[in-house]
Amino acid sequence: xxxxxxxTPDTTTPVEKRSALAPLGKPFAAAGGVLxxxxxxxxxxxxxxxxxNWPDKSTLxxxxxxxxxxxxxxxxxxxxxxxxxxxxxxxxxxxxxxxALGWGLTLVSFVNAAYITxxxxxxxxxxALDGVTAFGSIVGLVAGVLAILAGxxxxxxxxxxxxxxxxxxxxxxxxxxSFAAVLYAVAAMLTTGGVGTSNPYSGAIFLSFxxxxxxxxxxxxxxxxxxxxxxxxxxHRVFSVIVLAACALLLPFTDAGNEYWMTVAANIGIYAxxxxxxxxxxxxxxLLDLGYVAFMGIGALVAANFSGAATAHFxxxxxxxxxxxxxxxxxxxxxxxxGSPTLRVRGDYLAIVTLAFGEIFTRSAQNNIGGITNGSxxxxxxxxxxxxxxxxxxxxTLGAVKLPAGVLYYILIVLLVAATMAVFANLKFSRIGxxxxxxxxDEDAARAMGIRTGKMKILAFLIGATLAGLAGAVFxxxxxxxxxxxxxxxESVTLLAAVILGGMGSIPxxxxxxxxxxxxxxxxxxxxxxxxxxxxxxxxxxMRFRPVGLIPDAHRRAEMIERADENAExxxxxxxxx
Amino acid sequence: xxxxxxxxxxxxIQGALIALIALGYTMVYGIIQLINFAHGEVFMVxxxxxxxxxxxxxxxxxxxxxxxxxxxxxxxxVVAVLxxxxxxxxxxxxxxxxxxxxxxxxxxxxxxxxxxxVRVWYPNATSNLPYPKVFPEGSLSLGSVNIAWTGVLLVxxxxxxxxxxxxxxxxxxxxxxxxxxAQDPDTAxxxxxxxxxxxxxxxxFGAVLAGVAGVMFGGYLNNINIDMGFQNGIFAFTAAVLxxxxxxxxxxxxxxxxxxxxTLAGQYMPGGTQYDYVWIFVVLILVLVFRPQGLFGEPxxxxx
Numbered sequence: 001x002x003x004x005x006x007x008t009p010d011t012t013t014p015v016e017k018r019s020a021l022a023p024l025g026k027p028f029a030a031a032g033g034v035l036x037x038x039x040x041x042x043x044x045x046x047x048x049x050x051x052x053n054w055p056d057k058s059t060l061x062x063x064x065x066x067x068x069x070x071x072x073x074x075x076x077x078x079x080x081x082x083x084x085x086x087x088x089x090x091x092x093x094x095x096x097x098x099x100a101l102g103w104g105l106t107l108v109s110f111v112n113a114a115y116i117t118x119x120x121x122x123x124x125x126x127x128a129l130d131g132v133t134a135f136g137s138i139v140g141l142v143a144g145v146l147a148i149l150a151g152x153x154x155x156x157x158x159x160x161x162x163x164x165x166x167x168x169x170x171x172x173x174x175x176x177x178s179f180a181a182v183l184y185a186v187a188a189m190l191t192t193g194g195v196g197t198s199n200p201y202s203g204a205i206f207l208s209f210x211x212x213x214x215x216x217x218x219x220x221x222x223x224x225x226x227x228x229x230x231x232x233x234x235x236h237r238v239f240s241v242i243v244l245a246a247c248a249l250l251l252p253f254t255d256a257g258n259e260y261w262m263t264v265a266a267n268i269g270i271y272a273x274x275x276x277x278x279x280x281x282x283x284x285x286x287l288l289d290l291g292y293v294a295f296m297g298i299g300a301l302v303a304a305n306f307s308g309a310a311t312a313h314f315x316x317x318x319x320x321x322x323x324x325x326x327x328x329x330x331x332x333x334x335x336x337x338x339g340s341p342t343l344r345v346r347g348d349y350l351a352i353v354t355l356a357f358g359e360i361f362t363r364s365a366q367n368n369i370g371g372i373t374n375g376s377x378x379x380x381x382x383x384x385x386x387x388x389x390x391x392x393x394x395x396x397t398l399g400a401v402k403l404p405a406g407v408l409y410y411i412l413i414v415l416l417v418a419a420t421m422a423v424f425a426n427l428k429f430s431r432i433g434x435x436x437x438x439x440x441x442d443e444d445a446a447r448a449m450g451i452r453t454g455k456m457k458i459l460a461f462l463i464g465a466t467l468a469g470l471a472g473a474v475f476x477x478x479x480x481x482x483x484x485x486x487x488x489x490x491e492s493v494t495l496l497a498a499v500i501l502g503g504m505g506s507i508p509x510x511x512x513x514x515x516x517x518x519x520x521x522x523x524x525x526x527x528x529x530x531x532x533x534x535x536x537x538x539x540x541x542x543m544r545f546r547p548v549g550l551i552p553d554a555h556r557r558a559e560m561i562e563r564a565d566e567n568a569e570x571x572x573x574x575x576x577x578x
Numbered sequence: 579x580x581x582x583x584x585x586x587x588x589x590x591i592q593g594a595l596i597a598l599i600a601l602g603y604t605m606v607y608g609i610i611q612l613i614n615f616a617h618g619e620v621f622m623v624x625x626x627x628x629x630x631x632x633x634x635x636x637x638x639x640x641x642x643x644x645x646x647x648x649x650x651x652x653x654x655x656v657v658a659v660l661x662x663x664x665x666x667x668x669x670x671x672x673x674x675x676x677x678x679x680x681x682x683x684x685x686x687x688x689x690x691x692x693x694x695x696v697r698v699w700y701p702n703a704t705s706n707l708p709y710p711k712v713f714p715e716g717s718l719s720l721g722s723v724n725i726a727w728t729g730v731l732l733v734x735x736x737x738x739x740x741x742x743x744x745x746x747x748x749x750x751x752x753x754x755x756x757x758x759x760a761q762d763p764d765t766a767x768x769x770x771x772x773x774x775x776x777x778x779x780x781x782x783f784g785a786v787l788a789g790v791a792g793v794m795f796g797g798y799l800n801n802i803n804i805d806m807g808f809q810n811g812i813f814a815f816t817a818a819v820l821x822x823x824x825x826x827x828x829x830x831x832x833x834x835x836x837x838x839x840x841t842l843a844g845q846y847m848p849g850g851t852q853y854d855y856v857w858i859f860v861v862l863i864l865v866l867v868f869r870p871q872g873l874f875g876e877p878x879x880x881x882x
Contacts, residue, residue, distance in 0.1 A: 341867045348613050349866050356859035367852045493686050533694035539687025540669050543680045
């Protein structure tokens with residue numbers, strides 16, 4: 001398809017806005033920052049809501065200490081200060097940073113205001129009522145919007161590039177600190193708002209936290225830190241994987257170390273490992289797979305049938321390592337079969353072929369094909385794993401520390417994810433990985449360069465499916481039940497969304513994407529009904545506003561947003577001339 | 579023998595339904611090379627739109643099919659067109675120049691969104707909803723074969739509308755603009771064709787046909803559920819590919835073939851109706867692998 005069918009109006013809008021807003025950039029940023037700080041010190045709710053006091057003493061009735069800010073008011077304060085700092089300190093790509101922080105402030109204010117309004121029965125809950133005032137959320141919203149406009153006023157420059165090199169020990173230290181910060185952020189994300197439904201406002205608190213995190217992450221990305229860090233971690237990738245795994249293993253010792261979050265984290269880990277496998281197929285080789293979860297299903301079914309469960313089809317019980325390898329091999333074989341049409345089919349059509357294979361799997365499993373899937377009755381009662389007499393689903397005591405139940409599964413799965421990451425990272429920078437990337441960029445050119453494209457594409461499917469099969473085997477034992485219901489089209493789409501949300505071809509991206517997509521439903525139990533609708537909307541919005549994902553792969557990023565950056569640069573030059 | 583004839587008749591009716599949906603896929607793909615995954619959901623939404631129209635009618639109008647039925651068609655079509663135009667404008671148009679993967683994933687998102695929106699917001703949509711009995715009842719008996727009048731109506735509408743569509747695209751000025759845009763959007767633009775208008779019109783045509791299909795589906799099967807969109811959408815897409823994506827005639831013929839495969843495989847292949855779905859996918863894979871241009875399509879051009 002051509003690249004110039006229709007001129008997009010989107011690239012011109014910010015430019016026009018800039019010309020009008022340019023002189024107002026700094027004043028707006030100052031106003032936004034100051035108002036943000038003011039908003040944090042104001043009360044937010046005029047009366048106690050139906051479900052009790054709104055958190056952090058922001059209810060007028062309980063608003064006794066304006067300077068003791070915690071929770072979301074602390075976030076608002078922090079964002080306000082950061083906006084001021086970013087606007088008046090010599091920050092690289094200032095406009096981007098201010099805009100991102102402004103979005104964070106807007107989101108936090110909006111989530112809280114909207115939730116208070118809905119739960120408190122109308123706008124009276126956030127505005128003046130009976131002579132008392134609680135303008136916090138309105139001031140916060142105004143501050144956020146001002147900061148966004150200020151960002152456009154200052155000018156959206158390309159993301160800053162950090163050229164300086166650091167010595168290896170310093171790099172190690174930076175990575176260590178960053179990953180520790182990531183661990184802290186993950187633990188905070190899991191525990192904000194309390195576990196499950198213990199707090200009536202947990203969903204809102206979590207969304208508000210997410211808004212804050214998005215603002216800060218956007219600012220870090222705008223300033224060029226994320227890009228620099230991801231380059232650094234790729235340079236020292238073995239060290240990175242080890243540190244990340246070590247950080248992840250420390251999670252049970254943080255606030256999130258209870259049975260509930262260990263279970264959720266273990267499930268996230270399984271999907272993260274699968275998503276990394278899918279990332280090989282989609283992210284590296286550029287082959288869209290819409291039926292990928294079937295391989296996980298095949299792995300789970302194989303493991304279930306050799307696990308000694310009462311309804312297993314074969315009378316044989318294999319030890320878990322053997323069963324896991326068998327599951328991986330069988331899934332890999334199916335991967336090669338599903339991948340074989342890639343020899344002749346390309347692009348969208350390939351996506352449809354994989355979708356068709358996925359549907360054939362679901363339908364056959366549902367109808368208990370060959371008696372091995374047990375149809376809609378599923379295969380229940382798969383025994384939990386055990387090591388030296390310790391069952392994996394029981395809690396263990398390590399010295400003086402009592403670790404929560406499920407921690408052993410968590411550890412196993414962290415190791416699985418680390419291993420998958422290592423496989424992915426090594427493949428990506430190997431001859432095979434370069435061949436995949438070449439095929440993704442231009443298959444004909446790759447073939448002309450002497451790459452055996454057919455073989456390589458099947459290999460991508462095979463390796464991806466093998467990893468999924470392995471994850472499926474762990475899934476079977478972890479959950480104790482295997483049903484075709486867990487491996488339907490929607491799961492494939494969710495996995496694909498995890499890869500895309502995180503950033504195609506990037507390893508931390510796949511983990512982050514899987515974490516977000518599988519934590520959100522746990523956190524948003526209040527919005528259970530709207531969960532999938534929000535998911536669909538999120539897919540549309542991500543593709544519209546950030547098709548490269550949250551942590552884009554360096555190469556991929558260059559390919560996908562080069563044009564936007566060029567436009568921004570041109571606009572910037574023109575603005576300077578004028 | 580009578581079983582075979584009966585299944586052939588059922589297959590033709592299924593095919594007529596699939597054809598109405600497949601035309602929407604094939605036209606959109608022909609013009610902007612987008613697999614509009616959400617098109618199946620447009621069909622589903624139209625079916626609920628028709629039902630909602632009936633529910634909103636005053637009681638005395640509900641009793642006269644001559645008024646209620648056309649109004650249901652209008653309701654279904656209006657809802658389908660609105661949804662299609664909104665999704666084109668806000669989901670697909672901003673991605674016109676994006677990498678090819680982006681619009682496909684957006685389409686998946688739109689599909690999930692529409693299905694969930696109906697599930698959450700339409701009253702009682704979590705279970706099967708009965709369709710009102712305003713359609714002609716009884717059936718046409720030809721020897722041992724019974725064909726419901728709704729089935730006859732469905733086949734008639736499907737064939738009639740596709741002939742009209744084909745004529746419009748071949749003869750009218752706008753149809754020529756559509757064909758030109760499909761062949762080469764840039765040159766078409768230079769010749770004074772407004773691509774945005776052509777693309778919106780394509781979506782509208784697809785939606786109108788899906789609207790008719792949605793209401794007829796309810797009339798023929800007597801109840802509807804929110805899963806009907808995904809499944810029939812996949813059948814329709816298979817039909818479009820089988821006929822050669824971009825070809826109107828191909829989509830219709832492909833649809834009848836798919837309908838026949840579904841009923842005949844359900845009757846005669848091992849596994850019966852539990853596996854009829856699987857056979858359609860097997861056909862899809864075989865077609866894509868061995869004749870990706872379909873029965874009537876041009877060989878795929880290498881895309882830059």
